[in-house]
Amino acid sequence: MIDHLADITGVSPYDGGEPLEGRARDLYRKTHQTIKRVTNDIDTRFHFNTAIAAVMELVNEIMQFVNAESIKDDISWAVIRESVEATVVLLSPVAPHITEELWRRLGHEGNLIEVPWPVFCENALTTDTMLVVLQVNGKVRSKIEVPASYDEKQIEEFALKDKRVRNFISDKQVKKVIVVKKKLVNVVV
Secondary structure: OHHHHHHHHOOOOOOOOOOOOHHHHHHHHHHHHHHHHHHHHHHHHOOHHHHHHHHHHHHHHHHHHHHHOOOOOHHHHHHHHHHHHHHHHHHOOOOHHHHHHHHHHOOOOOOHHHOOOOOOOHHHHOOOEEEEEEEEOOEEEEEEEEEOOOOHHHHHHHHHOOHHHHHHHOOOOOOEEEEEOOOEEEEEO
């Protein structure tokens, strides 16, 4: 990230004003999922190890975004800056000295201890699609992405049209289709 310090410090953190697309939207979502998870892990459960693991996942996501493409637009750098700043603040209870140094490198004057804890944006956590696991007689046979707006009946119909599920069903009679919380469909033949 040090190679891109000038790019990051050259923009303000993303404020949610402009709509995001593609990888920038995914990084924004991951940032707010991480804020929610770390807040819960530290605040209510006192699980610092899982909080650090969540921050590590976010750092990996940031690095993949930066390394995946040549970023030319300021909005992407703003999303990256928001993610990096959130990372620094989320790590501050565990590593106060190094995070204070990182905070200064990001161009901030004040002390990190005075910065309020980040708050996750509920709207950022919503997804357009969801992953549904498809089973035939209790064994995983496929996975599909469906629009998040689908209800259980639509998910069931979509699952029964899946090519791999059709192959396992072949000419057998479907006895029952069980949809579990929009996450899993089990076809019993």
